[in-house]
Amino acid sequence: MTDFITRFAPSPTGPLHLGHAYSALLAHDMARAAGGKYLLRIEDIDRTRSRPEWEEQIYDDLTWLGITWDEAPTRQSDRLSVYKKTLRALWGRGLLFPCSCTRRDITAAASAPQEGTEPAFGPDGLIYPGTCRARTDRSQSFPEGEALRLDMQDALSTANQSEFCYTEQSSGQDETLCSPARNFVQEVGDIVLSRRDFLGSYHLSVVLDDAAQGISHVVRGKDIQPATQIHVLLQNLLGLPTPIYHHHRLIRDENGKRLAKRDDARAIATYRAEGRTPDDIRRMVGL
Known part of the structure; x- marks a missing residue:
């Protein structure tokens, strides 16, 4: 039986940014270091704001970062x-x-x-x-x-x-x-x-x-x-x-403000389009 089981649980209401990358990577690193399991949960309970295209972007961004999950993702909308x-x-x-x-x-x-x-x-x-x-x-x-x-x-x-x-x-x-x-x-x-x-x-x-x-x-x-x-x-x-x-800790902008999904300039997809690598993202968030 696995003793260490953690998860990343984003909401598909906008693009993932550097703060999401830090949380997802940190939890993934901790799970792998402990020989445990890493699960993905899509928190789409708010159906008025959730969008299928943002969910697909989550999978795409996490895969690009080198993150893998050990079971099929779960969705709150199914529960x-x-x-x-x-x-x-x-x-x-x-x-x-x-x-x-x-x-x-x-x-x-x-x-x-x-x-x-x-x-x-x-x-x-x-x-x-x-x-x-x-x-x-x-x-x-x-x-x-x-x-x-x-x-x-x-x-x-x-x-x-x-x-x-x-x-x-x-x-x-x-x-x-x-x-x-x-x-x-x-x-x-x-x-x-x-x-x-x-x-x-x-x-x-x-x-x-x-x-x-x-x-x-x-x-x-x-x-x-x-x-x-x-x-x-x-x-x-x-x-x-x-x-x-x-x-x-939280990833903040140059003014000390916590990142938000509306901050597209720090979206993972934006950095990908600029030619940055997953290692670049790790360095940017302090990993």
């Missing part, structure tokens, strides 16, 4: 029934509530706090003010086609843990990082687990997909690290194992 089954189970446990608030509603509520306080931000941006939490009878049937949020207070009561911990592995060293349960309501809030325009959310799908693929080591950027406490909580609620995490 919608799993997400829905899990959402129904959480609804049946009374842990979800439907939310009709728009981003504008949440911004307006958060921008009018009690005097002397500032709007609170968490891993998902502005922390939800709880507007819809008490509006629905949760004994009713599962609501179809509505945004669903996790009732954080009820989730914490169900989990019944004082803290949520995971192992962060960096430079070969293991460090146990813990988030106190008492902070989740104020610092995380009632997170979205399914959206009105597409089934599921990043938090729900990544937890379910990592468990389904048997991922032992999650290699991803430091920008995702604040969300890891959410994932550990969901793993606890769903009876899933918690992988080891490695949150790596």
Whole structure:
């Protein structure tokens, strides 16, 4: 049995850039060094933005970089029934509530706090003010086609843990990082687990997909690290194992800004067209 299984999980919503190259290469190098497995997952749950041509470009760019994967790629769009089954189970446990608030509603509520306080931000941006939490009878049937949020207070009561911990592995060293349960309501809030325009959310799908693929080591950027406490909580609620995490540095531009998919000048395909080599890309990202 392979002890080390990791993955690269891009979204086909634009071209891969140098930041993606670094993450994909680092995870691939770690898997090969450990004699483990490297898997590819296409995170196309957002069908409004995902495009087949971008998915094909992902395969093309990764192959050009010399990256190979050990199983056929999986797609989130093929796992919608799993997400829905899990959402129904959480609804049946009374842990979800439907939310009709728009981003504008949440911004307006958060921008009018009690005097002397500032709007609170968490891993998902502005922390939800709880507007819809008490509006629905949760004994009713599962609501179809509505945004669903996790009732954080009820989730914490169900989990019944004082803290949520995971192992962060960096430079070969293991460090146990813990988030106190008492902070989740104020610092995380009632997170979205399914959206009105597409089934599921990043938090729900990544937890379910990592468990389904048997991922032992999650290699991803430091920008995702604040969300890891959410994932550990969901793993606890769903009876899933918690992988080891490695949150790596981010590749930034000359102004220190994190690269985005809209930055075509740093797209892998652009460098390929200019005649750069995979070794050039490795040097550019510090590998």
